[in-house]
Amino acid sequence: MEKTAALNASFTSYSLSFNKILTPKNSMAAVSFLASFSPRTHSLSSPFPSLSIKPKRPTNTFQVRSVAAPTEDVAGFDDMVSGKQRKYYMLGGKGGVGKTSCAASLAVKFANNGHHTLVVSTDPAHSLSDSFAQDLTGGMLVPVEGPDFPLFALEINPEKAREEFRDAAKNNGGTGVKDFMDGMGLGMLAEQLGELKLGELLDTPPPGLDEAIAISKVMQFLDSPQYSKFTRIVFDTAPTGHTLRLLSLPDFLDASIGKILKLREKIASATSAIKSVFGQEETRQNAADKLEQLRERMVKVRDLFRDTDSTEFVIVTIPTVMAVSESSRLRASLSKENVPVRRLIVNQILPPSAFDCKFCAVKRKDQMRALDMIRNDPELSSLKLIQSPLVDMEIRGVPALKFMGDFVWK
Numbered sequence: 001m002e003k004t005a006a007l008n009a010s011f012t013s014y015s016l017s018f019n020k021i022l023t024p025k026n027s028m029a030a031v032s033f034l035a036s037f038s039p040r041t042h043s044l045s046s047p048f049p050s051l052s053i054k055p056k057r058p059t060n061t062f063q064v065r066s067v068a069a070p071t072e073d074v075a076g077f078d079d080m081v082s083g084k085q086r087k088y089y090m091l092g093g094k095g096g097v098g099k100t101s102c103a104a105s106l107a108v109k110f111a112n113n114g115h116h117t118l119v120v121s122t123d124p125a126h127s128l129s130d131s132f133a134q135d136l137t138g139g140m141l142v143p144v145e146g147p148d149f150p151l152f153a154l155e156i157n158p159e160k161a162r163e164e165f166r167d168a169a170k171n172n173g174g175t176g177v178k179d180f181m182d183g184m185g186l187g188m189l190a191e192q193l194g195e196l197k198l199g200e201l202l203d204t205p206p207p208g209l210d211e212a213i214a215i216s217k218v219m220q221f222l223d224s225p226q227y228s229k230f231t232r233i234v235f236d237t238a239p240t241g242h243t244l245r246l247l248s249l250p251d252f253l254d255a256s257i258g259k260i261l262k263l264r265e266k267i268a269s270a271t272s273a274i275k276s277v278f279g280q281e282e283t284r285q286n287a288a289d290k291l292e293q294l295r296e297r298m299v300k301v302r303d304l305f306r307d308t309d310s311t312e313f314v315i316v317t318i319p320t321v322m323a324v325s326e327s328s329r330l331r332a333s334l335s336k337e338n339v340p341v342r343r344l345i346v347n348q349i350l351p352p353s354a355f356d357c358k359f360c361a362v363k364r365k366d367q368m369r370a371l372d373m374i375r376n377d378p379e380l381s382s383l384k385l386i387q388s389p390l391v392d393m394e395i396r397g398v399p400a401l402k403f404m405g406d407f408v409w410k
């Protein structure tokens with residue numbers, strides 16, 4: 001109770017603090033700014049209606065230009081929340097743009113709308129605990145205090161898991177690996193990897209293996225009846241590059257299997273003396289089979305990412321040229337992998353102000369340029385644009401996340 005009271009108190013001060021930016025002069029502008037976060041924000045209305053920057057140039061970057069129209073009419077939160085079949089939302093983007101805040105706020109909103117919700121972090125630099133202002137560490141399901149309906153969090157540290165995994169392999173000559181993996185709930189994966197010279201594999205891990213381990217663990221959790229109650233699962237994913245590598249893992253394994261099979265053919269035609277150096281034919285066959293099983297498992301993960309009925313990847317960015325460029329590349333790569341993307345959150349947009357200092361005016365212009373870039377970007381212009389303001393306090397704790405969720409997820 002004490003904790004909840006403290007959270008509420010911190011939210012009240014947070015909310016007051018946000019309101020501090022509203023002077024009588026600019027409050028209307030702020031209201032319409034927040035109101036502009038509507039399901040149709042991509043209609044290109046300026047979130048800065050009373051911008052203090054003088055419209056010196058007729059080509060104000062916020063004016064509507066001929067940009068590609070959204071390819072589909074993306075529904076809002078009502079659509080995301082409707083139905084009890086399980087849905088997955090993966091939030092990804094460049095580091096530090098607000099992925100965790102957006103993921104946590106979505107999870108709180110799902111829970112407050114009656115869904116048993118699980119929020120999972122596969123980002124090695126977890127910040128779920130920081131975001132919720134609660135201790136959610138430990139690699140197990142932890143209930144989050146605050147929302148109206150059950151919300152659980154799970155922080156998986158893929159790199160740490162790999163490190164421990166490698167140590168176990170070294171210390172016990174491989175025998176501890178199975179125990180360790182069992183302890184991690186990954187026994188099946190251990191068996192699959194068992195005969196593949198795991199130590200070597202982990203010294204030079206194939207791209208995406210970290211996330212594969214993390215997501216395999218989640219998938220295994222979700223297969224068990226205990227977890228069947230979760231109807232919304234929100235992933236706070238690792239920064240861009242990791243996500244893309246995960247998706248390429250099945251192809252990598254395809255190539256590895258190909259190599260093993262080739263090696264087997266070569267060995268089969270060699271003399272028996274050479275054969276003895278490489279071990280039994282049966283063992284090699286097993287290795288290829290196990291690798292094939294692992295590949296199948298990873299294909300399942302990739303298929304989940306591609307399933308338009310149950311999954312959506314939401315890109316989070318900020319209005320800077322660098323972040324927008326990276327988001328554009330991410331969208332292109334996700335399209336290539338057939339991963340469904342419909343929404344783009346542009347976070348940390350400067351709120352309206354009647355009196356911009358020089359710094360703010362320059363910053364605001366920069367942000368407009370970046371937003372304009374999004375609207376003209378062939379990869380991004382068709383996405384539903386969700387604009388989220390920069391608030392003057394860190395978004396921490398369930399009340400603050402609820403507040404954020406109310407203007408981001410509409």
Ligand SMILES: Nc1ncnc2c1ncn2[C@@H]1O[C@H](COP(=O)(O)OP(=O)(O)OP(=O)(O)O)[C@@H](O)[C@H]1O
Nearest residue numbers: 095096097098099100101127348389390391394395
């Ligand atoms: N709209 C916002 N207004 C103000 N602060 C914000 C906003 N969005 C996020 N923040 C703050 O920015 C910081 C980074 O946010 P967050 O942890 O959500 O980003 P991230 O993309 O998940 O970062 P990382 O990649 O490091 O995990 C946090 O302190 C968060 O409170």
